[in-house]
Amino acid sequence: MDDDLAARIARNPKYQELKSKRSSFGWLLTILMLVVYYGFVMLVAFNKPFLAQRLGEGVTTVGMPIGFGVILFTVVITGIYVRRANSEFDALADAVVKDALK
């Protein structure tokens, strides 16, 4: 791509919107993932008794749903990003491409 075209696209407000939205959403979710994962690791490192508490009468502990929750969270948060990117971000990107090739 030549620099003139790049500069022209970069001035497009839709491009600016796409860039800032994608970047802030991506970093927000990345930080969320880090907090959840390292939160879990720290819980295991520093508060084992909390995770070993039993849920109700049976042997199932608090740790089990939390552990599975982290796995589920990982898949769901990826899904949330992909959903928004596939609709909103791609629509914006298409609009930018259309404007650029006019």
Add this chain to the structure above:
Amino acid sequence: MKMRNLATWFAAAALLAGAGTAWAAGGDLGQAEKQATNWTAIIMFAVFVIFTLFITKWAAARTKSAADFYTAGGGITGFQNGLAIAGDYMSAASFLGISAAVMTGGFDGLMYSIGFLVGWPVVTFLLAERLRNLGKFTFADVAAFRFEQTPVRVFAASGTLVVVAFYLIAQMVGAGQLIKLLFGLEYWIAVVVVGALMMIYVLFGGMTATTWVQIIKACLLLGGATFMALMVLWNFGFSPEAMFAKAVEVKTGIATAAGKAPDAAAKEGLSIMAPGGFIKDPISAISFGMALMFGTAGLPHILMRFFTVPNAKEARKSVLWATTWIGYFYLLTFIIGFGAITFVLTNPSFLDAKGGLMGGGNMAAIHLANAVGGNVFLGFISAVAFATILAVVAGLTLSGASAVSHDLYATVFKHGKADSASELKVTRITTVALGIVAVLLGIAFEKQNIAFMVSLAFAIAASANFPVLLMSVLWKDCTTRGAVIGGFLGLISSVGLTIVSPSVWEATLGNPKGSALFPYASPALFSMTIGFVGIWLFSVLDRSARGAKDRAGFLAQQVRSETGIGASSASGH
């Protein structure tokens, strides 16, 4: 079992698991005992091989250009690619190793799975679509996009080859041990068979064949594991509580039989429901977590898969599918591990005289297959485990070969003027060379403890490849000099710190205990920091004309990475 493990905080669980640490993305299955020749397994594996050879023949007819060879012509869908990525990640060692770790440690086994899964969202949010928009064949295409080609390519090829080499050795040794264990073949025969078949897939079928072998294997593995998990749950009326309760009862019974007082035995039984001695020092825990999480985003054979899909949307979809399948697979291994407590540990025919598992601790899932599905299903699971290694090894070799032919030969030596045919020729020569080297190293390392190698591969990927990739894509002021110096600093520090860490310095090199200079299980926390700081520092200090050009090139790169304008399109057909 010897206390030889790559990670001190994994040591307790792995020690109990018996035959050494097992790794989600590959790894060491420990020294295995040779078993009686299992003909059902061999016949099923032969069927798999014949079928995949037909696929290779079909793929070979479609593989004409370099683009076909490296990226299957860009014609793989997001769903298919997701399965292939999951296939690259779900190795035999993760299937056997994690289920064995769950059987021994219960909850602690879950920690492995989570660590290996959490890198995927980060790949999705920060890299996947940008990689697709900027790259063509290898991740070096992306890392070197706006930089001076030669130094960055040389760095990226070094990063790729080092990661691939360690990963490949771990896989080859794992394959030999596993096959000795499952099929009753000699170690060297197993290694040669894996090497030869892998060369055929890659040489003739390129990425198309490698991808389809991976997809088929992923389906077989997911199908087999689903069946086992369902059979286990069915036995407990689909109640996880009933499954846990029975497992606790069995563990308590084993502890009682070992002569423990009722109180202590009950406590030991319940210990599988909560974290045990898994994480000892938080620095090791965080460092290891970083290697797993960010290493995923720097593994060349995984990154290469993003170029096989037609556009950014499909790249995104493929990571979502991959994350879903891998997460699902880890749920299955957890159920399989708990099932093994009840159905394997209570069945004397699976136990040796000392009460250990026949064939070693990693046989938990294999014995469970026999318990829930009989001898034919046992053969099926064994064949799938072999197929798994084969597919992973093929993907690794392809990625190593493309670093040599695309990054070094075509770009560095021929300055981008190599034609497709000569580039393909170099790839094929490299594939044969890598195959032979892998077989020789596999045989040479038979008796060695190679458990640290996969963790080293992850640490290098996280400390060298990932920082360069991330900074070159996202940071405007990154320059050629910063990327190359910082990248090499990350590479050297991760290898260096691993050598002086307890798992290599003491366990593998045989130095006295406590003499290791670096006390932690994984170098990633430190070597990643060194890599990132190096890139930042040498970019900021860079006042050269080249540096100015690198910074000026960011705008055009960013526009392309965000919009896909100018990105290599799908398929040359």
